[in-house]
Amino acid sequence: NKHPVSEILVTENVSKRYGKHEALADVSFNARKGEALAILGPNGAGKTTLLKCCLGLLDFDGKITVDGVDVGTNGAVARSKMGYVPQKTALHDKLRIIDEMKLMARIKGIRDEQRCREVLEMLGFWERRKDPVGSLSQGMKQRLMLGFTLLAMPDVLLLDEPLSNIDVEGQISLLNQLDEIKRE
Numbered sequence: 001n002k003h004p005v006s007e008i009l010v011t012e013n014v015s016k017r018y019g020k021h022e023a024l025a026d027v028s029f030n031a032r033k034g035e036a037l038a039i040l041g042p043n044g045a046g047k048t049t050l051l052k053c054c055l056g057l058l059d060f061d062g063k064i065t066v067d068g069v070d071v072g073t074n075g076a077v078a079r080s081k082m083g084y085v086p087q088k089t090a091l092h093d094k095l096r097i098i099d100e101m102k103l104m105a106r107i108k109g110i111r112d113e114q115r116c117r118e119v120l121e122m123l124g125f126w127e128r129r130k131d132p133v134g135s136l137s138q139g140m141k142q143r144l145m146l147g148f149t150l151l152a153m154p155d156v157l158l159l160d161e162p163l164s165n166i167d168v169e170g171q172i173s174l175l176n177q178l179d180e181i182k183r184e
Contacts, residue, residue, distance in 0.1 A: 006032045006033050007030045007031070007032055007033075008031055008032060008033045008066065008067050008155055008156055009030070009031040009037075009054065009064075009065075009066055009156050010029075010030050010031075010063075010064065010065045011027055011028055011029055011030075011050075011053075011054065011062065011063070011064045012028050012062055012063045012064070013026050013027070013028055013061070013062040013063070014026070014027040014028070014050065014053055014060050014061070014062035014063075014064060015027070015060065015061040015062055016046070016049055016050075016053060016058060016059075016060045016061070023046045023049045024046045024049055024050055024053070024060070026062075027046075027050060027062070028062075031156070033155075034182060034183075035182075036178065036179075036182055047160070047161075048087070048160055051084070051158050051160055053071070054066070054071065054082070054158060055071070055075075055078075055079055055082060055084055055158065056071040056072065056075030056076075056078055056079060057075075060072070064078075065078075066078040066081050066082060066155070066156055067081050067155055067156075069081065080152075081154060081155045081156060082154050082155070082156045082157070082158055083149025083150065083152065083154035083156070083157045083158070084149060084157075084158045084159075084160075085142070085145045085146050085148075085149055085157070085158070085159045085160065085162060086145070086160050087160040087161040087164060089138070089141040089142060089144075089145050091133045091141055091144065091145070092133060093132060093133050093134030094132055094133070094134060095132065095133050096129065096130050096131065096132060096133070097120070097125055097128060097129050097130070097131055097132075097133055097136075097144065098116070098120065098129035098130060100133050100144070101116045101119065101120060101125075101129075101144075101147065101148070101151075102116055104148040104151065105151050108148075108151055108152050110151050110152060115151060116151070119147045119150050119151055120147065122147075122150070123143050123144070123146065123147045123150075123177065124143075125140075125143075125144065125147070137167075137170065138165045138166060138170075139165075139166035139167060139170030139171075139173070139174065140170075142162060142165075142166060142170075142174065143173075143174060143177065146159070146162075146174075146177075146178075150181065157178075157181070159178075162174060162178075163175075
């Protein structure tokens with residue numbers, strides 16, 4: 001069952017159970033290159049579980065492929081093609097923004113300091129790069145987490161509730177930024 005090259009993320013009949021609780025039931029969708037796809041549902045509907053399945057962090061029934069790579073059988077390669085921004089930020093508030101970015105680059109095996117600058121400039125952090133992470137609003141912290149995922153230039157971005165805990169102005173700004181990233 002070969003999918004067209006334009007389909008970068010394909011989920012087919014994905015189901016996930018936690019004991020007797022069915023978190024996901026037969027979920028299928030395709031996401032094409034350059035496309036933004038929102039998964040909507042109330043709390044507890046399985047949105048985060050679905051993202052973790054896409055990342056190959058949970059066992060599941062069905063099939064998920066990322067750029068043709070099967071997540072179930074080759075999770076590490078599939079994950080290398082994805083960037084993930086979790087709902088909750090996990091940052092070092094006392095570190096300077098530039099140092100947090102360099103730390104994340106090192107963890108991701110990226111030795112290119114110019115790439116850190118490019119991402120900080122793109123997201124509007126370069127002027128504030130010496131400020132402590134703790135001085136950022138929740139929305140700006142979310143944007144910085146997005147920056148970490150962009151360091152490796154992933155083919156697929158998975159964002160878990162990216163607009164929660166952000167004021168309306170921050171939501172509009174982040175959506176505009178994501179639209180720009182999508183075009184690139």
